[in-house]
Every structure is written in C-alpha cells, then in structure tokens.
Amino acid sequence: MLTVWLFTLLFLSIAFIVLCTAYWKLNPFVVLFITALAVGLLAGLPLEKIVDTLKDGFGETMKKIGLVIILGTVLGVILEKTGATMSMANYILGRVGEKNAPAAITLTGFLVGLPIFCDSGFIILNGLNQSLVRRTHFSMPVMAVCLATALFGVHCLVPPHPGISAGGTAMGAELGLVMLAGMVIALPLAGLGYWWAMRMGKNYPAEHFIESADKVEITATQSEFPSAFKSFLPVLLPIALIGLKSLVFLGLDPEAPKSLGIQMLSLLGDPIMALFTAIVLALLILPSRSKRAEMNRWFGEGVEKSGPILAIIAGGGVFGAMLKATDMSAMVGDALAGWNLGLLFPFLLAAILKTAQGSSTVAVITAASLVGPALGQMGLDSEWGRVLAVLSLGAGSMVVSHANDAYFWVISTFSNVPASILFRLYTSVTALMGILAQVLIWVLSCFVL
Numbered sequence: 001m002l003t004v005w006l007f008t009l010l011f012l013s014i015a016f017i018v019l020c021t022a023y024w025k026l027n028p029f030v031v032l033f034i035t036a037l038a039v040g041l042l043a044g045l046p047l048e049k050i051v052d053t054l055k056d057g058f059g060e061t062m063k064k065i066g067l068v069i070i071l072g073t074v075l076g077v078i079l080e081k082t083g084a085t086m087s088m089a090n091y092i093l094g095r096v097g098e099k100n101a102p103a104a105i106t107l108t109g110f111l112v113g114l115p116i117f118c119d120s121g122f123i124i125l126n127g128l129n130q131s132l133v134r135r136t137h138f139s140m141p142v143m144a145v146c147l148a149t150a151l152f153g154v155h156c157l158v159p160p161h162p163g164i165s166a167g168g169t170a171m172g173a174e175l176g177l178v179m180l181a182g183m184v185i186a187l188p189l190a191g192l193g194y195w196w197a198m199r200m201g202k203n204y205p206a207e208h209f210i211e212s213a214d215k216v217e218i219t220a221t222q223s224e225f226p227s228a229f230k231s232f233l234p235v236l237l238p239i240a241l242i243g244l245k246s247l248v249f250l251g252l253d254p255e256a257p258k259s260l261g262i263q264m265l266s267l268l269g270d271p272i273m274a275l276f277t278a279i280v281l282a283l284l285i286l287p288s289r290s291k292r293a294e295m296n297r298w299f300g301e302g303v304e305k306s307g308p309i310l311a312i313i314a315g316g317g318v319f320g321a322m323l324k325a326t327d328m329s330a331m332v333g334d335a336l337a338g339w340n341l342g343l344l345f346p347f348l349l350a351a352i353l354k355t356a357q358g359s360s361t362v363a364v365i366t367a368a369s370l371v372g373p374a375l376g377q378m379g380l381d382s383e384w385g386r387v388l389a390v391l392s393l394g395a396g397s398m399v400v401s402h403a404n405d406a407y408f409w410v411i412s413t414f415s416n417v418p419a420s421i422l423f424r425l426y427t428s429v430t431a432l433m434g435i436l437a438q439v440l441i442w443v444l445s446c447f448v449l
Contacts, residue, residue: 006043006326013039017319017366018356028362029308032315036322043326053325054318061317062310064169065162069310071275072160074302075234076116078282080124081298083224084231085112089128091228101132102146106194109150110187115235115278117162118155119410122148126414142201144415145425149193152401153433156360157182157189157394160271163361164394166313167368170320171375173386175271176246179239181391185440189433196429204421226285234282238274245269309361316365323369342378343392343445346371347438350396358405360397367393384448391441399434402427 013035020031036057040050079085089108096104105125113121129143159165159175159182168178225231245265252258258266267273283295341348346367353363371389375381380389401408403419411426412419 009039009042009326010323013319014353014366017362018353021357021359021362027311028359029311029315032312032319032362032366036315036319039319039322039326045325049325050322053321057318057321058314060321061166061170061314065166065313066310067272068160068165068275069162069313070303070306071272071279072115073117073306073309074299075275075279075282076120077298077302077305078279079112079115079231079234079285080120081294082226082282082285084226084234084282084285085116085121085124086128087225087228087231088112088235089125090225091231093128093132098132098136101136101138102142102194102198105129105132105143106146106150106190109147110154110190111232111235113151113154114158114183114239115160118148118151119407121151122407122410123414129415139201139204140415141204141417141421141425142197144411144417144422145197145201145429146194148407148411148426149197149429149433150190152398152407152430153186153189153193153437154183156364156397157186157391157437160275162309162313163364163397164390165271166316166361167364167393168387168390170317170365170368171372171386171390173390174246174383176242176269177383177387178390180243180246181387181444182394183239185391185395185437185444188440189437192433192436193429196432197425200425200428230285234278234285237281238271238278241265241269241274241277242271312359312361313365316362316369319366320369320372324373342380343388343438343441345374345378346389346392347396347434347441350393351399351434352396354397355400355402358402360394360401360405363397364390364393367396380449382449384445388441388445388449392438395434395437395441397434398430398437400427401430 016038017031017035020026021028033054036054037050040053045053088111089105092108092111093101093104096107105128108125108128109121112125116124125147129140129147132138133140133143155161155163157164159168159179164178164182165175167173168175246269248262248265252262268277349370350363350367353366354360357363368390371393375386375389378385378389380386402423403409408419408422408426411417412422
C-alpha cells in the first residue's frame with residue numbers, strides 16, 4: 001500500500017511541476033522547492049529530516065556545479081562584450097563565402113554556443129544574421145533556423161551548459177567525457193538543422209523578413225574586434241584541457257602515483273580551473289587598455305546572469321534529494337528492472353518533461369533525479385554507462401521546443417519570424433534532432449559498453 005502511495009505521489013509531484021512551470025508560468029525554483037517540501041511531508045518523513053534534506057540537496061548541488069555555471073556565464077559575457085563572438089563569426093564567413101552563409105552561421109553557432117547559452121548566443125549573432133540576409137539571397141527563416149538549431153544542440157549536450165552539467169554531476173558522470181561525446185553528437189545535429197532549414201525554408205522569400213532587430217550591447221567597435229586567434233583561444237583551450245584530462249585519465253590506474261605533469265593536467269583539466277583559465281585568456285582579447293576599466297562591470301553582469309540559472313539548478317537538487325530520501329527513486333529503479341528500456345528510458349522521460357514544461361534545463365535536472373538511482377537496474381552503472389545516460393537525457397531535452405520554451409520566443413522576436421513559421425521549421429526539427437541524437441548515442445553504446 002505504501003509503494004502505491006509513493007508512486008502516486010511521484011506522479012502527482014511531476015505533474016505539479018509541469019502544471020506550475022508550463023501553464024501558470026511560476027518560477028521554477030519556487031515550484032521545485034515547494035514540491036520537494038510537499039513530497040517530504042506527504043511521504044511521512046520526520047520533520048527534522050525534511051529540513052536537513054532540503055539543506056543538503058541545495059548545498060551538494062551548489063558544491064558540485066555552482067562554480068562551473070558562474071565561470072561559464074562570466075566567460076560568455078566577456079566574449080560577448082569584447083566582440084570576440086562577432087570576430088569568430090566574421091572569420092568563418094570570410095572563409096566559406098557569402099554564398100555559403102547558412103553553413104557559415106551554422107558553424108558559427110556551433111562554436112559560439114560552446115561557452116554561451118543558446119538564447120544569449122542567438123541574440124549576440126542576430127545582428128550578423130540580419131546583415132547576411134540583406135547581403136545574400138537567403139531568407140531569415142532559413143538563417144534563423146540554422147543558427148538556432150546549432151546553438152540548441154550544443155546547449156543540450158555539451159557542458160558547461162547548465163542542464164547537462166547538473167544532470168551529469170547528479171548521476172556521477174565524468175563531465176570531460178560528456179563534453180567530448182556531446183560535441184561529437186552535436187555536430188551532426190547542427191548539420192541536420194542546416195539541411196532542414198535549406199530544404200523546408202526555401203518557400204519563404206528573403207525580402208519578407210528584413211526588418212531592424214534589437215541588438216546586444218557590444219563594447220568594442222568592429223575596427224576594434226580582437227583577432228580571430230585571440231577570439232577562438234578562450235573557447236577552444238578549456239575544451240582541449242578538459243578533453244585531454246578525460247582521455248589521459250581514462251587509461252590510468254587511480255591508485256598509481258602520478259607525475260607532476262599528470263597532476264598539473266588534473267588541476268587544469270578540471271572544468272572549474274579550465275573555465276577560469278579561459279577567463280584569464282579572454283582578458284587578452286580586450287581591444288585597448290581603456291576598456292579594462294569595464295572588466296568589473298562585465299564580471300558583475302556575468303555573476304548576475306548566473307543567479308537565476310543557479311537557483312533553478314539548486315531547486316532541482318533539492319527535489320532530487322527529497323526523492324532519494326523518500327526512496328521514490330529506488331522504487332522507480334526496481335520497477336524498471338523488468339522493462340529492459342536501457343538508454344530509451346532517460347530519453348523518453350526527459351522528452352516528456354521538456355515537451356510539457358518547456359525548459360531543457362528543468363527537464364534534465366528533474367529526470368536525472370529519477371534516472372540516477374536506477375542506473376544499476378538499467379545496466380548503466382559504469383563510467384561510460386553514466387555518460388551515455390546523461391547524454392540520453394540531453395537528447396530527450398530537445399524534444400520538442402515550442403511555444404512554452406523561452407528560447408522559441410527569442411528566435412521569433414529577434415529574427416522577426418512569425419511563430420506559425422517557426423512551428424513548421426524549428427519545432428519540427430527539434431524533434432528530429434532529439435531522435436537522431438538518441439540514435440547516435442545508441443550507436444556509441446555499441447562500442448563502449
């Protein structure tokens with residue numbers, strides 16, 4: 001009888017989160033906190049344990065992921081304000097030519113999206129998109145979908161983006177391996193977005209969508225943009241450090257003595273130190289000494305932007321801790337033991353949550369609370385098993401982006417593309433992207449599991 005009640009409580013708690021965030025538009029942190037508190041009370045936990053669980057869930061989540069999110073956000077602001085992102089975009093465009101503008105903006109979105117959240121990346125690059133539409137024969141729907149999908153795939157699959165980072169941390173996955181595998185999977189997803197936009201967007205003439213758009217503030221002028229080398233360096237070096245550490249330590253005995261070089265790689269390859277190194281490098285791209293006075297404002301803006309994200313992630317940690325304290329997660333794992341869903345379960349769970357409430361981050365964090373304790377029953381309680389499970393959550397968190405997703409409205413508003421067109425061009429391809437990502441994850445699992 002108790003098991004039936006706890007399963008019912010689990011279903012009601014998830015439904016309540018979806019209802020409050022998707023339909024009533026309540027703040028996700030408040031919803032997750034209230035839901036966690038209600039679950040503890042209704043499950044009959046001792047009152048003192050409820051309070052301790054709320055504190056522990058918040059604290060452990062911040063301990064694991066807080067600095068990564070703050071440093072990643074600060075790095076994105078610095079690259080944005082100095083014009084480094086525009087410098088990267090102009091470099092790529094100069095290499096591929098204006099006739100290949102959709103491919104250029106796709107590649108630019110993929111690279112810029114590595115350190116910058118998808119909505120910020122779209123706003124930053126929207127001015128370039130507008131100018132490309134004017135200079136070429138490609139329409140804004142085509143260019144907008146190319147950019148939006150490239151940014152979206154990276155956002156859902158590659159740390160240090162918040163959802164995949166928090167999910168990977170909660171499930172004990174090695175974030176370096178998640179990053180490397182996520183980048184490999186996200187690249188063909190960007191190609192799928194490009195192909196879909198070119199195929200389905202050719203019926204929308206370019207001249208119908210050329211209007212002025214809001215522009216993000218960029219401190220540097222175009223003549224002051226940093227060189228392409230200085231712009232790419234803060235993006236690519238931390239990725240190389242984190243990836244190199246993961247590859248090197250994959251074949252090392254954890255108990256064996258480590259040389260000084262290996263110890264240094266362990267330090268610099270940690271996501272926190274890699275992002276801090278990237279911030280230090282990003283300061284080299286400042287156009288002139290006079291701009292250095294603005295660094296403090298940039299740091300402040302980055303920290304402020306990370307606040308709401310951290311709150312949502314912490315709320316997810318609180319909810320997950322309460323599920324563990326009530327043994328709900330363990331029951332889900334036991335129930336799944338005979339289903340033999342494997343990697344399909346985290347994908348479907350995240351997809352349902354994403355489609356219902358709109359936030360990829362909330363979908364991954366909520367689903368990770370249920371999937372993590374069930375990894376053993378699904379045969380995924382190994383280093384690569386945890387990596388593939390969290391990537392499946394990321395794949396599910398793409399399905400589908402529509403009117404309840406804030407990113408959907410960022411695309412529509414800044415590119416001046418009506419929602420009706422985005423439903424046909426963008427929403428449809430996010431479903432295909434999630435499915436393709438899960439297929440690629442399954443193929444990868446055939447080699448590493």
